[in-house]
Amino acid sequence: YPDEIRNYFCDGSKWGINIVYSYEKELLGTAGGVKNVEDFFEDSTFLVISCDSLTDIDLTDAVGFHKEKGGVATLILTEVEDTSQYGVVLVDEDMKIKGFQEKPLGGEAKSNLANSGIYIFEPEIFKYFPPREQFYDFGRNLFPDLLSKNVSYYGYRHSQYWNDVGGLDQYQQGNFDALEGKVKVDIPGKKIKEGVWVGKNCKIQEGVVIIPPVCIGDNCTIKKDAKLFGPIILGNNTIVDERAVLYRGIKWGSGYIGKDTSLIGAIIG
Known part of the structure; x- marks a missing residue:
């Protein structure tokens, strides 16, 4: 390519x-x-x-x-x-x-x-x-x-x-290792607490649970009662709807994760 x-x-x-x-x-x-x-x-x-x-x-x-x-x-x-x-x-x-x-x-x-x-x-x-x-x-x-x-x-x-990084497993592990500080990589976004980085113009509503490490890109919305169990990476312009649960995953690019959705170990382009 x-x-x-x-x-x-x-x-x-x-x-x-x-x-x-x-x-x-x-x-x-x-x-x-x-x-x-x-x-x-x-x-x-x-x-x-x-x-x-x-x-x-x-x-x-x-x-x-x-x-x-x-x-x-x-x-x-x-x-x-x-x-x-x-x-x-x-x-x-x-x-x-x-x-x-x-x-x-x-x-x-x-x-x-x-x-x-x-x-x-x-x-x-x-x-x-x-x-x-x-x-x-x-x-x-x-x-x-x-x-x-x-x-x-x-x-x-x-x-x-x-x-x-020869396959998806190594790709995922490399991203997770970066979040966990195992490899020296600059993590984008503002570090709002240990192990949590948030980009510009993000909205995180009440009741959201974030378990580090988590990196949230620019212009993201995490709606109420959603749960992010790290390692998690969310790309720019991602919407996570109410009560969605994300566990050890990567979501690149703009997109929508629906209400009550559960994603476990997913890599989504």
Whole structure:
């Protein structure tokens, strides 16, 4: 959905950043897409961050580790409990990468360190890539190729929050974790009490019960005797009618939740 992405983020000025886009007529893979914008990085160390990760990893510390090790690449690694859901990375005592296992079962796993999809590279990494406009993948191609050529690169183990938002369950958990302070995210709205944020021009009528954490967007109306049991996120222009009960859910965009309705664990666009 390139058009939707660009229409939403535009030039990035809303967030105080400058966004430049690269369009691919045909998908070039995770690494091929980076090769295609090689000139953008000039001759300096650069980061590649997967867009579907929610994290507050200390990138400054990670870059410091990368510089200290002196490798051509550093993969940021995260500890996982269920290795069967991730490709895991094998490292030696110096955190030098020695190999990979693709989604091993618990008893077969030789590591519990997963590839987080965040990488630090030196510009000379591009000499190990094929020419531009060719499909090339970090996990399937580049990293195994580096090992086969005995190129030294490393893994940085972090201890901060990381969520691979690959489905609705992870998406919901990431939003809830943000409300619960498990990941450093700015919550919109005015904090009216611990764990409750309310946007502009909201109306909360008598008898409403709000159990934190709850984030209510702008121009929302919560009618009398409605109950919100957090974690709850309500998007802008939402109306929650009388005696409705919401439990652990997300409601984005404008909309209406009717009288006496019960929503449990719902994600509504």
